[in-house]
Amino acid sequence: MSNWADLSNGKRIKHLRGSDLTQQGLAEAAGLSLAVVQKAEQDRGELSIGSLLKLANALRTDVSVILGQQAPRRGMNQDTRAALRRISDAVHESALGDWDCVGEPSTLDQLSTVQDRVYSAYWRGEFGELSGLVAQVLHEGTVQYREATGYERERLGLVLAGAYWFSASTAVLFEQRDLALSALTSARRLAEDSGDPILAALLESTLSWIHLRSAKVPRAVAVAERAALQIEPSFGRAPRPQLVAYGRLMISAAVAASRKGDAVTADDYLSQAHAAAARLGRDEQLHGTRFGPTSASTEAVGIAVALGNYGKALKLAAHTKLPPSTPKLARNRYKLDVALAQCAAGLHDQAADTLIEVGLDAPEWVKHQALPGIIGKRLAHVSTARVRRIGDVIGVPLLT
Structure with a gap:
């Protein structure tokens, strides 16, 4: 593709x-006429601001991308676009209260069960399934939340906060x-109202991630550090949830710091x-997020890669064993770090094999990651033909 x-x-x-x-x-998704879309693609006349906004929303991108001020990431397929549209509709409609329940809404216990399925779908990379589940939780939960009181309202608030949170995490990925x-704004409000400082x-770890993906590295560090200080544990007697949250925030701060060298x-x-992970002694899951010895070890590899310490990264990877319970997205994000370290160390065959493993295991997710393109460019110095073959296998064009 041209510049x-x-x-x-x-x-x-x-x-x-x-x-x-x-x-x-596209016309139907944007609420525009077919003629407007045809004229836009043929560059016949100037698009109005309103039409630009509608097209950007339908294409799940920003106006700046359409105007060429910012390059896009890998293109989404139709299923992913549809999933993001469902998430967007659910997030905005529920936050505005713009939804009427049809039939009897689910019970609190049923919504809690659906919420657990939201977490699972996210970590498996099943975003179509996630979008439908999120819509159910947000729409039905919001109806009940308006009328609930006391303990039931607190529980509903936490369920809704989790659904908004994983909607935010999915949006960041794409x-x-x-x-x-x-x-995330809705999630934070509900978490505060429910009185759960750990959630x-x-x-805040996700807010740090958003800043990091927006190249606002100092803000990413500051957000994670501030939140960690507010719940900093006494390691001799800290509750396990506190250790999980603190460890996760320390990882966020470390990752952001590594990105600025x-x-x-x-x-x-x-x-x-690492200290928090050692105190836990095993991997834990809390509110759908994971932290423990495995997280600390895999993130250490990624941090070494970001700092350019590829030899150290490979040494750490050699002693890192992923348990079978490691979620698909976490597993493949770690493998991309390993592949980059392998490539930098001249282990080109191993890097290619690792990249293929990732592409076949998470084909839609890998399109929206920057590392495959970086790895592909480095491997191209050895063999452009092989890089093209890898791109064909995993469905991602690695050479442009």
């Missing part, structure tokens, strides 16, 4: 639409920053995370 900024608006819209979404489909911030702290600060935060 994104050098393309016309029409060509950028056509590229973002992709081959799996027709012009008619570069939907505005949707992520909107969902409130965990939500601050090895000393990253190592300091990472040592705190």
Whole structure:
């Protein structure tokens, strides 16, 4: 593909639409006429601000991407677009109270069970399933939350906060920053109203992640550090949930510090995370997020890679064993770090094999990651033909 900024608006819209979404489909999703979409892709006349906003929303991107001010990540397929649209509708409609329940809403226990399935779907990378579950929790839960009191209201608030939180996390994965911030705002309000400081702290780790993906690295560090200080445990008698949240936030701070090349600060935060993991003694899951010895070990590999310490990363990886319970997304994110370290160390065959494993295991998720492209470019110095073959196997164009 040519330089994104050098393309016309029409060509950028056509590229973002992709081959799996027709012009008619885009028109219907955007609430525009087919003629407007056709004229836009043919660069016949200037689009109004209103039409640009509608097209950006339907394409699940920002106006700046359509105008060439910012390059897109890998294109989404139609199923992913539909899933993000369902999440966006559920987040905004429920936050505004713009939904009427049809029939009897689910009970609190049923919604709690659905929420557990939301967590599972996220970590398996099943975003179509997740979007439908999130819509159910947010729509039905909001109806009940308005009328609930006391303990039931607190429990409903936590269920809703979790649904908004994982909506935000999904949006971050697909570069939907505005949707992520909107969902996270609702999650934070509900967590505070429900009086759960641990959940409130965990939500800040996602805010740190949003800042990191937006290249606001100092803010990413500051958010994680501030939240961690508020729940800093006394390691001799800290409750396990507190250790999980603190460790997760220390990881967030360490990752962000590594992205700005601050090895000393990253190592300091990472040592705190290792201490929390050692105190736990085993991997734990809390509010759908995971932390423990496995998380501390795998994140240490990624931090070493970010700092350019590829030899150290491979040494750490050699002593890191992923248990069978490791979620798909966590497993593959770790493997991409390993593949980059292998590539940098000249282990090109191993790096290629690892990249193929990731692409086959999480084909839609891998399209929206930056590392495959970086690894592909480095492998291309050895063999461009092989990189093209890898791209064909995993369905991701690694050379542009």
